[in-house]
Amino acid sequence: xxxxxxxxxxxxLGAKMGPFGGWDMPIEYTAxxxxxxxxxxxxxxIFDVSHMGKVRILGNGAYAFANSVFTNDLDxxxxxxxxxxxxxxxxxxxxxxxxxxxxxxxxxRFIPNAGNASTVVAHLEKIAPAxxxxxxxxxxxxxxxxxx
Numbered sequence: 001x002x003x004x005x006x007x008x009x010x011x012x013l014g015a016k017m018g019p020f021g022g023w024d025m026p027i028e029y030t031a032x033x034x035x036x037x038x039x040x041x042x043x044x045x046i047f048d049v050s051h052m053g054k055v056r057i058l059g060n061g062a063y064a065f066a067n068s069v070f071t072n073d074l075d076x077x078x079x080x081x082x083x084x085x086x087x088x089x090x091x092x093x094x095x096x097x098x099x100x101x102x103x104x105x106x107x108x109r110f111i112p113n114a115g116n117a118s119t120v121v122a123h124l125e126k127i128a129p130a131x132x133x134x135x136x137x138x139x140x141x142x143x144x145x146x147x148x
Contacts, residue, residue: 004050005142021114023051044148053098053117054137057108057124065132066108069124070100077102087112087120096120111143 002023004010010017015026026048029036039045057066067074070085077083082101086094096116101109112120121136128134 002051002139004048006048006050010048021051023114025051040148042148044146047145047147048142049145050142051114052143053110053112053114053120054141054143055110055112055117055121055124056133056135056137057110057128058106058133058135059131060106061129062108062132063102063105065128066100066110069127070098070110072100074100074102074108079104085110087123089123095123 001019004023004025007017007024010026014030016028017024018027019025020027036045063074070087072083072085074083074085077100079102082099084097085100086097089095096112096119098110098112098120101111103109117136117138121134121138124134
């Protein structure tokens with residue numbers, strides 16, 4: 001079972017841990033889920049979503065490649081912005097839904113779902129043109145989501 005980068009911090013803060021998609025994730029803290037829910041609805045909460053995939057598309061033409069394989073038009077966002085999108089197979093079936101972050105023409109980052117990260121990376125590696133690198137950082141980086 002994989003551990004999120006903040007695993008020890010979660011334990012020291014009293015988190016109840018549990019398995020989720022092959023990861024030992026914080027499920028609940030001492031205040032309980034109702035208090036956590038209320039905090040997010042009335043103020044703000046942070047969530048460790050490090051189990052989600054973390055992938056970069058790098059190289060000359062990374063943006064053009066990403067715009068050709070994801071369903072939404074990346075021309076609608078600017079560097080530093082993100083967009084919900086999907087990756088489909090050749091038959092039009094959805095491989096995964098994901099969040100795409102435009103960094104520059106040479107770098108696009110995206111967050112696939114935890115269970116599909118390897119499938120997404122394998123598909124992109126198979127269809128990427130020469131000079132485009134698909135970098136899988138799933139086990140190397142964490143993600144904190146801020147909601148509320």
